[in-house]
Amino acid sequence: MALKRKIAYIDLTTGEIQVKPIPVEIRKQFLGGRGLDAYLLYNHTKKGVDPLSPDNVLLISAGLLAATCASATTRTHVMAKSALTGLLGSTNMGGFFAPELAWAGFHHLVIRGKAEKPSYLFIHDGEIEIRDAGNLWGRSTTETQWAIREELRDPEVKCLVIGPAGEKLVRFANVMTGIKDSGGRTGMGCIMGSKNLKAVAARGTMDIGIAHPEEALEFNKRFIDQIASSKVNQTQGTLGTPFIWGATNSWGGVRARNFQYNQCEFADDIEPERLDEIATETMGPHHMAGCFGCQVHCRARYKLPSGPYAGKYDEGPEYTTLGAFGAMPDCRNAETVLTCNYLVNQYGMDNLETGAMISWAMELYELGILTREQTDGIDLRFGNDEALVEMVSRICGRKGWLGDTLADGGIPASEKIGRNSFDYLVQVKGMNNLHSDERATPALALNVATASRGSDHLRSRPAIDLYHLPEEVLRKIYSSPVPYDGPLSSDHTVYEGKPWQVFWQENCYMAVDCLGICKYHTVFLGPTHPNFEDWAKVIRYNTGLEFTPKDIWDVAVRCNTIERMFNLREGLTRSDLKKGDMLNHRYFDEPCRRGAPGVVGRYIDKEKFIRMVDELYEHKGLDKEGVPKPETLKKQGLESEPSHRL
Amino acid sequence: MQKNNKILKIDYEKCTGCRLCELVCAVKHDRVSNPVRSRIRVIKWESEGVYIPVTCQQCEEAPCVLGCPAKALSRNEDLGRVEVDYTKCIGCRTCVSVCPFGAMHFVATDRKVIKCDLCDGDPQCVRFCEVEAVRFVDTRDLGLEKGREAARRLQAADRKAVSLLGAQ
Numbered sequence: 103m104a105l106k107r108k109i110a111y112i113d114l115t116t117g118e119i120q121v122k123p124i125p126v127e128i129r130k131q132f133l134g135g136r137g138l139d140a141y142l143l144y145n146h147t148k149k150g151v152d153p154l155s156p157d158n159v160l161l162i163s164a165g166l167l168a169a170t171c172a173s174a175t176t177r178t179h180v181m182a183k184s185a186l187t188g189l190l191g192s193t194n195m196g197g198f199f200a201p202e203l204a205w206a207g208f209h210h211l212v213i214r215g216k217a218e219k220p221s222y223l224f225i226h227d228g229e230i231e232i233r234d235a236g237n238l239w240g241r242s243t244t245e246t247q248w249a250i251r252e253e254l255r256d257p258e259v260k261c262l263v264i265g266p267a268g269e270k271l272v273r274f275a276n277v278m279t280g281i282k283d284s285g286g287r288t289g290m291g292c293i294m295g296s297k298n299l300k301a302v303a304a305r306g307t308m309d310i311g312i313a314h315p316e317e318a319l320e321f322n323k324r325f326i327d328q329i330a331s332s333k334v335n336q337t338q339g340t341l342g343t344p345f346i347w348g349a350t351n352s353w354g355g356v357r358a359r360n361f362q363y364n365q366c367e368f369a370d371d372i373e374p375e376r377l378d379e380i381a382t383e384t385m386g387p388h389h390m391a392g393c394f395g396c397q398v399h400c401r402a403r404y405k406l407p408s409g410p411y412a413g414k415y416d417e418g419p420e421y422t423t424l425g426a427f428g429a430m431p432d433c434r435n436a437e438t439v440l441t442c443n444y445l446v447n448q449y450g451m452d453n454l455e456t457g458a459m460i461s462w463a464m465e466l467y468e469l470g471i472l473t474r475e476q477t478d479g480i481d482l483r484f485g486n487d488e489a490l491v492e493m494v495s496r497i498c499g500r501k502g503w504l505g506d507t508l509a510d511g512g513i514p515a516s517e518k519i520g521r522n523s524f525d526y527l528v529q530v531k532g533m534n535n536l537h538s539d540e541r542a543t544p545a546l547a548l549n550v551a552t553a554s555r556g557s558d559h560l561r562s563r564p565a566i567d568l569y570h571l572p573e574e575v576l577r578k579i580y581s582s583p584v585p586y587d588g589p590l591s592s593d594h595t596v597y598e599g600k601p602w603q604v605f606w607q608e609n610c611y612m613a614v615d616c617l618g619i620c621k622y623h624t625v626f627l628g629p630t631h632p633n634f635e636d637w638a639k640v641i642r643y644n645t646g647l648e649f650t651p652k653d654i655w656d657v658a659v660r661c662n663t664i665e666r667m668f669n670l671r672e673g674l675t676r677s678d679l680k681k682g683d684m685l686n687h688r689y690f691d692e693p694c695r696r697g698a699p700g701v702v703g704r705y706i707d708k709e710k711f712i713r714m715v716d717e718l719y720e721h722k723g724l725d726k727e728g729v730p731k732p733e734t735l736k737k738q739g740l741e742s743e744p745s746h747r748l
Numbered sequence: 749m750q751k752n753n754k755i756l757k758i759d760y761e762k763c764t765g766c767r768l769c770e771l772v773c774a775v776k777h778d779r780v781s782n783p784v785r786s787r788i789r790v791i792k793w794e795s796e797g798v799y800i801p802v803t804c805q806q807c808e809e810a811p812c813v814l815g816c817p818a819k820a821l822s823r824n825e826d827l828g829r830v831e832v833d834y835t836k837c838i839g840c841r842t843c844v845s846v847c848p849f850g851a852m853h854f855v856a857t858d859r860k861v862i863k864c865d866l867c868d869g870d871p872q873c874v875r876f877c878e879v880e881a882v883r884f885v886d887t888r889d890l891g892l893e894k895g896r897e898a899a900r901r902l903q904a905a906d907r908k909a910v911s912l913l914g915a916q
Contacts, residue, residue, distance in 0.1 A: 392766035
């Protein structure tokens, strides 16, 4: 049974390992995955802990439904205090690692301390070993994975690894599994590197009992039919996530030249159809691949067609890669985007943060805030493809003054560069915004401003707000499982009703992150996709646990509150530009210059934005400063946290 | 005419590598999730992006049937499959050794061999594979589909050759 999966406490300093069951009462409060990780982080770290110290804890988990007969139960979650933001570090990835961890007997790993020398963990059928990783240190993410398989003489071992960027403590180093499945945001690879932990390898052959197998199978089939019949996932399954980039760019919702424009012009070479051609030419017509148990198959397999790495096999590129190495630095060549994609995948570095940092530096260079001396002679203007590729390598290797400076993340770099460089850094809570431009979309702006891990779309983005769905359809979605009779609007440019949508999505995404299901299997891009009602059923069929849709909602609300409590404990203050729920001034001061007629000239109205934040706080049961009210904590059963129950 | 002419046909180039077939196979047969209990396995070379589902071919002259010292394996013509009679099986794993496809598996925890039984005529791997990398098709014209694809390629090559000649 999924409920038999255990939690392991691993101290890398002492080598001590303790294994415990996860009590059902804890499951009922936090489910698993990201939600339970948030509970563990709040309970196992002390206020003000140095993220790079042995006292920080690294949490690696599979969702409650990992490897069960629900659909796309593939996601691995990693959490710690972030060295990039000094706040909540949290990242989530697809692939095949989480199911393997579950088959090996575990759902949660709590890793503290620091290994004396480079090490990796090998987890197999209830056993955990700490092994020497001396021969793996310095190797790329894929080389590391294949070397571990060879050493363990088992090609079925699945690994979660860091690359050279994590070893060099690049603050936005990622954790990776497979060719390109990345936990990119908030620099969890940096935390692994700080613990001398090169990899976690898993291999499992233990049964996961299914409580009601016939029902689970039939419901899974229904899920698949529902998802496979939707246009959005059919397109996703053909063109991958680049299709979203193409669609968003067409109306003007993509950051270009850092944040100067909201649309990337003359981008034919990086349009999704062009990338699809490259994948077809190099890997054949059936080049899409899927994560565990998923029928969306949204990632492309391809070989680099040209450039210094021509012929190398890679996967992607993703929606975010096109923004990071295409629109933001204004480099519009497929070869450049694919080269950078390959490099960050091999180095183990977040594509978004890397691209955003370089684009910011390009703007500073053009403004004269960064000099050619500071760029170590690189002509770092927008559209200089060679400079972009070179900077990716320099950041990973911390080479040169600028490479080393940018590797420390946006806020420290802005302090080092000085002058008014910070004004141009499009970040929230110390993490750069993804490549989307939210100036014309108040709901999306509220999402990035208030996301618990910094500027990010996967925490609370009401992406369907852009579909202009009829109000009655919106009402059907957003009035369940808790009633809502406030305003809702089909118009993406208005401010009314958006806080509720953001609040609802925040709970929706938390729920799937607890279950370990991919967001493409929920109301993210597909308004008709599975929902709280469906999850109540899959939980029952697969684990035997009884939850009502409202129970799941309550768990999600609780888990979001505990993430908030962690952030507040570590210094989040509402209007702080570096650690708060606040946007860069450019959202308020610089109107959109390109895009569809209804987009040109739009910007975020600061007063209305502040009122949206107020309203969101009310929905979340927070006071005006964004702190949970005592009655909220009581209602959610969090008044005695940290409770140290696990 | 035979009662069942259908076989599992695998178009490996269509496989997305998701391993849902492994999951549903184990759940259907053993009511648990565990790929080591699956009768179909997706073999992968991840560094090249190659995924190939492998399962029992239900051979006509099956090495497992020929090799079984206990005569526990036999062909069931009604269901078009090779099947194990567990009342006769002695667990010697000869079938695992002789199967040229690696499609016989030994489940270490249960101490027994397992193989594809076509789910008695409704293979779950086929039912769940949305991209149709695994299909349940009639054997009567098995080669025709491939033949058509090959013919199309030949025609395209022929046209190209004609145009090249014309250019000379």
